[in-house]
Amino acid sequence: MPDAPIDLRSDTVTRPTPGMRRAMADAEVGDDVYGEDPTVTTLEREVAERFGREAALFTPTGVMANQVALRVLAAPGTEVVLEAAAHIVAYEAGAHAQLGGLQFRTVDAPGGTLTAELVRAALRPPSFPYTTSALVCLEQTSNRWGGTVYDLDTIDGVRAVADEAGIGVYIDGARIWNASVAAGVPVDEYGRRADALMFSASKGLGCPVGSIVVGDRDLVDEARHWRRLYGGAMRQVGVLAAAVRYALEHHVDRLAEDHANARLIADVVAAAQPAAVQPATVATNMVYLDTGEHLASDLVAALGTEDGVLVGSMGPHLLRLVTHLDVDEAACRRAADAIARRLGA
Numbered sequence: 001m002p003d004a005p006i007d008l009r010s011d012t013v014t015r016p017t018p019g020m021r022r023a024m025a026d027a028e029v030g031d032d033v034y035g036e037d038p039t040v041t042t043l044e045r046e047v048a049e050r051f052g053r054e055a056a057l058f059t060p061t062g063v064m065a066n067q068v069a070l071r072v073l074a075a076p077g078t079e080v081v082l083e084a085a086a087h088i089v090a091y092e093a094g095a096h097a098q099l100g101g102l103q104f105r106t107v108d109a110p111g112g113t114l115t116a117e118l119v120r121a122a123l124r125p126p127s128f129p130y131t132t133s134a135l136v137c138l139e140q141t142s143n144r145w146g147g148t149v150y151d152l153d154t155i156d157g158v159r160a161v162a163d164e165a166g167i168g169v170y171i172d173g174a175r176i177w178n179a180s181v182a183a184g185v186p187v188d189e190y191g192r193r194a195d196a197l198m199f200s201a202s203k204g205l206g207c208p209v210g211s212i213v214v215g216d217r218d219l220v221d222e223a224r225h226w227r228r229l230y231g232g233a234m235r236q237v238g239v240l241a242a243a244v245r246y247a248l249e250h251h252v253d254r255l256a257e258d259h260a261n262a263r264l265i266a267d268v269v270a271a272a273q274p275a276a277v278q279p280a281t282v283a284t285n286m287v288y289l290d291t292g293e294h295l296a297s298d299l300v301a302a303l304g305t306e307d308g309v310l311v312g313s314m315g316p317h318l319l320r321l322v323t324h325l326d327v328d329e330a331a332c333r334r335a336a337d338a339i340a341r342r343l344g345a
């Protein structure tokens with residue numbers, strides 16, 4: 001039988017481990033719409049505590065987590081400042097415009113990082129006839145910019161500008177645990193700097209389903225209303241919450257291995273093809289590769305069919321690789337060798 005492919009397309013492709021499956025099977029459950037699922041209630045309390053906030057809300061997806069949070073933080077017809085390639089702008093099917101009535105003010109920011117200066121320049125004057133600026137969204141880590149991490153000083157700078165303007169700060173923290181592990185910053189440091197944030201359990205943490213919104217009690221109560229409206233209130237969802245509790249216990253510290261593997265891929269490819277990537281830019285679990293004269297789509301096809309290596313194409317000459325708990329160091333080395341060989345051909 002041929003080896004299973006080495007799947008580096010995304011950290012969302014992981015399958016629950018045997019330990020996680022056991023935790024799911026053993027979960028105590030109840031009807032969460034009645035507030036009676038003990039595993040969900042415990043998870044939400046534990047997550048709120050870890051982020052230093054009052055409350056948390058389990059949602060089926062990151063896209064829904066972003067939507068319910070933005071419904072609370074920005075009224076229809078107001079404007080939200082975001083980095084131009086942010087997931088909320090580019091990959092959420094226009095939901096925030098269609099369902100939330102929001103207008104986006106997108107900002108080109110090198111490395112995907114919004115600074116105080118960039119945000120200040122993007123805010124509208126608070127007077128007639130300008131559109132009302134309501135919220136700034138940061139993405140931790142930045143997906144489209146290769147897993148880059150906001151440092152606390154930069155977040156503080158943005159927070160200060162937002163406070164001056166009397167508006168909110170939201171963190172789309174789909175990969176905030178990667179940021180926390182890479183930077184050595186406990187997640188409550190992020191939690192207390194934002195009006196609300198969310199993280200995804202279905203990415204580096206290795207869960208099959210789930211994202212969690214964190215914030216003050218009032219905000220979370222209101223988000224719960226929006227989650228219901230969007231059809232995301234579920235019943236015996238403790239089986240999924242149990243997976244997240246398991247991941248928070250077993251899969252956080254190991255994210256450092258994913259980061260080391262991403263750096264290893266970059267090192268191996270750069271040693272053969274220095275123009276393809278600068279390893280020092282690899283901050284967490286993503287590697288973006290410049291394919292030079294090769295078409296990324298051709299490489300994706302050849303790597304997949306001939307080398308058993310699955311990677312993503314993010315542009316005509318750009319590949320994305322994401323490390324995760326289903327690919328070990330040996331697999332990453334094999335994948336990097338195959339990529340380096342094809343880039344050199």
Ligand SMILES: Cc1ncc(COP(=O)(O)O)c(C=O)c1O
Nearest residue numbers: 061062063064087139143172174
């Ligand atoms: C930064 C970011 N935010 C939100 C999401 C949405 O998560 P989901 O696919 O669970 O809806 C993703 C998914 O890749 C993401 O990368």
